[in-house]
Amino acid sequence: MWTAAFLAFTSLLPAFFKLSWAGEPRVNAVTPTRGAIRLMDGTLVAVHTPQGRQYPLGPMAANVVGFLGADGGLEGLERTLNAELAQGKSQTLTLNGTIQAAAEQVLEEAVKRVEAASGSVVVMDRHTGHLLAVANWPTFDPGAWAGTVPAQWRNRAFVDEYEPGSVIKALTVAALLEENLTSPAQVYETPMRRPYAGTVINDLVPHPSVLRTWEILRYSSNVGMTRLIENVPPMTLHRAFQAFGLGLAVELPGPTANGSLAAPDRWTPLTQATMSFGQGLSVTNLQMAAAFNVIANDGVYIAPRLSPDQPRRTRRVLRPDVARTMQRLLHAVIDEGIQSRAELPGYHVGGKTGTAQVAIGGRYSSEVFTSTFAGFFPAEQPRYTVTVMVRGAKREYQGSQLAAPIFRDITAYILSMNGALPALIPPPTTHEADEVGAQSDRAAERSARASREAAGPEAGPVHGP
Structure with a gap:
């Protein structure tokens, strides 16, 4: 095993030296x-x-x-x-030259291979909020800008808004864990098709008819998400999404877009369901990186920074135990689902894919998609958060086919740059994920009991089961 790991590691060195310029x-x-x-x-x-x-x-x-x-x-x-x-x-700037070059190279090669229209990558330092790479395609040479067109100049990572698709499911589940409205091991009936709010919600990935919460993430079940949120007040989910930074400005030098998140009094049962799995709201890749970094950073939001002189602004979004539970669950999602597409052998990551139809002329296109991945690594002690978005791929447009391998290849360069050795921690098993759920249930029960005792005998329960 060590020989294979050593060979896998040394195979990355040529790429590292190639980027050393x-x-x-x-x-x-x-x-x-x-x-x-x-x-x-x-x-x-x-x-x-x-x-x-x-x-x-x-x-x-x-x-x-x-x-x-x-x-x-x-x-x-x-x-x-x-x-x-x-x-x-x-x-x-906070940008790291080697990581920036790696992100640009990997993104360009992938976008050209699938003949996509555009794409972007954001790499963020988990602890500081420093943006270590902001890669965009198409791009241009600023020394010869007169021969280019405005579409090449856009900092798409900061200004292009898109519907994120299933990556949002991780934020939704984290928000519900925070409110003690579910637990990783809680069981739900999840048929492949479910009538809901006047329409029919479908799943694409075959799965058992009963899923636990963490398995809803594992199989990326839209039906499962409707089970999770059907009795949740809209304000609860809206407040959580805003805490993650969705729909809010990101203050950086240069233009940034806010994305869109409708006020909760405009939500219907159907719009709440679709938002829970990433449709009906929009984000930028920058916003998604900052939101996912909350999970990597033990529940604390750090405002992205492009200059080391920017003040460090933080706020707590999730309890530390909830964030660490999500880290483990998203590690299990990768290892039990798309391990070879999202991580190198011996190097563990956590994350979630997404694939969403693009709205064109007021209708969702059956031909144009966004392919997304949001994740962090190393899974056992996160240091980097990476988000990927590619729009309009003509083939291999699923997030697991396109965005996840881009994430994997960028992590390969960063691991090589740091001389990181393979982890000795084996991938989590389903049994271990169940134990995570049981631990979370016990922690939630203790937290609710402490809140009731602090509020006094007449206050009643803070949250329902």
Whole structure:
């Protein structure tokens, strides 16, 4: 086993050395008339020279950095930070050159292979909220922007809104665990088709007719989600989604979109059901990374940061025990479902796929899909959160077929960069997942009892079973 693991690890080294150029390009210091833009390690990505504005790394992070015109910054940070840069004030970004190069390379290769329209990747440091990579496709060379079109300039990770699909199921389940409205081992009747709220909800992946909560995630069951949320007040789920950052602005240098999350008084039983499995609301890839990082970060939301000078803003969303339960369940979802597509042998991750039809002209298309994956690694002690979104793939458009392997290949570069050894923890079994559920049930019971005692004898239960 160790020989195989060693070979798997060493096989990643050529790719790592191939990317090592990302941290090397330097430009000799000059007296600036416009401030420089640097990566976290000091590598220059935009610099003033006697020959004009230069972009030493070419297309790397171009959609974030933007470009300069005759009258000042025209796109990206060159535009939004134009006043500061024009005064000679340099800017440092949180981006890691090696991770940025890896994310861009993996995304480009995948998008071209399936002939997709666009895509983006966000890599976030679990503890600090630093954005270590923001990759977009299509992209461009900011030093030759005049020969490109505006569609290539968009920082799609920050501004493109999409319906996330089944990745949202992880947030829904986490919210219900937080409110003690379900437990990982709770059992639900889950036929493949269920009449609900005037329509019929269908599942695609064959599964048993009875599923526990964690298995609803494992089989990505829409029917199961209707069972989970049918008696939940809309305000409860809406409040949880907002706590995860959905529908809210993300304050960063440069434009960002808010996504859409309707007010709870506009929800019907059907819209609540569809939102619980990722339709009827929209997000950006940036928002999804920050939301999923709550699970990786033991329940604490950290606002994404593109500059180390940005203040660190946090809020608690989930109890630590709920977040850690979700970490284990999402690890089981991968290992029991799409292990080879989402993780390398010996390296464990947690995450969830999503596939959603794209609304075109007011109707859901049967041909255009978004393929998504949101996850974190290492599963046993998360350090990175990674989200992937690809739109309009002509083949292999399922999240498990397209987005999950992109996540896997990016983690391969990062593991190689860090010299990470394979974990010795075996994948969780169904029995172990059941025990997680039993532990969560006991913890929820203790929490509810403590809340009742603190509230006094007349207050009654805080939450129902």
